[in-house]
Amino acid sequence: MRFKFLITSLTSCTGCISALISLDIFPQFLERTKIEYFPFISDNLEIKECDVALVEGCVSEKNQIEYLQEIRKNAKKLYALGTCSAFGGILSLSNIKESYPISKFVEVDGIIPGCPPPSILLGNCLLRLVENKKIKLSLKNMCSTCPLNNQAKIDLPLTIDKIVPRNDEIRFPEENLSCFLNDGILCLGPVTRDGCDHLCINQGLPCEGCLGPVSKGFTSNLINFLSLFNLSKDLRKYKGIFYRFSKSHVGGKD
Numbered sequence: 341m342r343f344k345f346l347i348t349s350l351t352s353c354t355g356c357i358s359a360l361i362s363l364d365i366f367p368q369f370l371e372r373t374k375i376e377y378f379p380f381i382s383d384n385l386e387i388k389e390c391d392v393a394l395v396e397g398c399v400s401e402k403n404q405i406e407y408l409q410e411i412r413k414n415a416k417k418l419y420a421l422g423t424c425s426a427f428g429g430i431l432s433l434s435n436i437k438e439s440y441p442i443s444k445f446v447e448v449d450g451i452i453p454g455c456p457p458p459s460i461l462l463g464n465c466l467l468r469l470v471e472n473k474k475i476k477l478s479l480k481n482m483c484s485t486c487p488l489n490n491q492a493k494i495d496l497p498l499t500i501d502k503i504v505p506r507n508d509e510i511r512f513p514e515e516n517l518s519c520f521l522n523d524g525i526l527c528l529g530p531v532t533r534d535g536c537d538h539l540c541i542n543q544g545l546p547c548e549g550c551l552g553p554v555s556k557g558f559t560s561n562l563i564n565f566l567s568l569f570n571l572s573k574d575l576r577k578y579k580g581i582f583y584r585f586s587k588s589h590v591g592g593k594d
């Protein structure tokens with residue numbers, strides 16, 4: 341039996357859908373499923389009953405709520421695709437627009453996190469959904485597998501005064517065996533779910549948290565984590581530390 345899929349976007353940059361379409365296994369995914377609704381690649385604009393709905397993007401307009409509820413009514417399972425959909429994401433930094441994760445308005449069965457979701461994670465999730473299996477996400481934090489994890493050597497309290505290294509400070513794991521925190525650079529690895537194979541860290545950048553919180557008490561965990569450091573004034577004012585990943589009902593039922 342071929343599972344019926346619905347794939348769509350709310351307010352987004354379409355990066356998650358682009359990541360999905362670019363997967364090596366996307367042709368295989370199309371062969372093994374029946375796509376009932378996917379405005380990105382199809383003219384069919386009628387929402388039909390489906391087994392799995394994947395929704396990218398956050399809710400930022402009133403009319404999206406009704407649209408989302410219509411999708412929920414027609415989908416046996418509904419998954420938030422990407423960080424905007426799961427947690428509010430980048431639009432949460434706006435002073436003009438509201439942004440909400442879809443779980444504020446409809447029940448979700450799970451999330452596929454990431455901005456966009458890393459290809460290995462996304463491909464594995466799709467294959468599991470096609471086989472009617474639950475999505476499995478890591479229950480560990482990013483530090484647990486990080487090649488720079490030498491936190492035992494961190495002398496607290498440290499002063500953290502940067503969210504990214506300066507250009508001349510960028511060092512790759514093979515030449516930098518020191519945790520970013522040791523260099524006074526904010527890395528959200530301790531409160532972020534593992535599962536991206538350290539894409540940013542391997543490029544010399546700290547984790548900014550796009551896979552979202554590893555546990556439901558994200559805000560309190562983050563406050564506890566940040567309270568270990570002397571945060572510079574600029575960073576204390578940077579609301580993005582809290583807002584991008586803090587509005588969700590983490591993880592849905594899976």
Ligand code: SF4
Nearest residue numbers: 352355422423424455
């Ligand atoms: S999660 Fe990232 S890639 Fe996906 S729609 Fe939002 S901003 Fe774009």
Ligand code: SF4
Nearest residue numbers: 483486519520527529
């Ligand atoms: S804080 Fe960042 S750099 Fe340090 S171990 Fe954790 S993920 Fe790696």
